[in-house]
Amino acid sequence: MRKLGAFFLDILQVLVFAVSIFLFIYLLILQPHKIKGNSMDPNFHNGEFLLTDKLSYRFNEPHRGDVIVFKAPPDDSQEFIKRIIATPGEKVKLEGGKIYINGNLLEEKYLDPSTDTRAGNIVKEGQELTVPDNQFFLMGDNRNHSFDSRNFGFIDKSKFTGKAWLLYWPPNVAGVVPQPVYSFGG
Secondary structure (H helix, E strand, O other): OHHHHHHHHHHHHHHHHHHHHHHHHHHHOEEEEEOOOOOOOOOOOOOOEEEEEOOHHHHOOOOOOOEEEEEOOOOOOOEEEEEEEEOOOOEEEEEOOEEEEOOEEEEOOOOOOOOOOOOOOOOOOOOEEEOOOOEEEEEOOOHHHOOOHHHHOOEEHHHEEEEEEEEEEOHHHOEEOOOOOOEEEO
């Protein structure tokens, strides 16, 4: 009977240890998210699963092109996935269906060249806005079907859940989320 008790105690210790490791990783390092909706098409699709790196922004600043998960306004009850378009101190303007950062046309090679970026409720056509300190201008890749900073304004870094790091489901699209390289046109 003693051996059976020792066996169950060993099993319990292994389970407690495994759950502790899982919670540590889940709460502090990586968190799974399901993409809901089509706002990030054609690069991320409804129903795909990704891991969010929750540690990166504790040590590094977010960059243009990072795909992030954040607590959505107005009440933080949902999480959205969007791409950082402009960072603190930069001037952003939407004009003629294009994005301008500090007066330069932003060329986004991960989007179809015919993508038309329209203004919204917050960002008006031709209006140049400066991104405040510690805040970011975010947009979905599917510009015509994305509720983003054009409609709800800048997002504070404190609202970031983490950086999209790895797509893991479905298996045919699994891989590390690429970091785009930007160029600016005239």
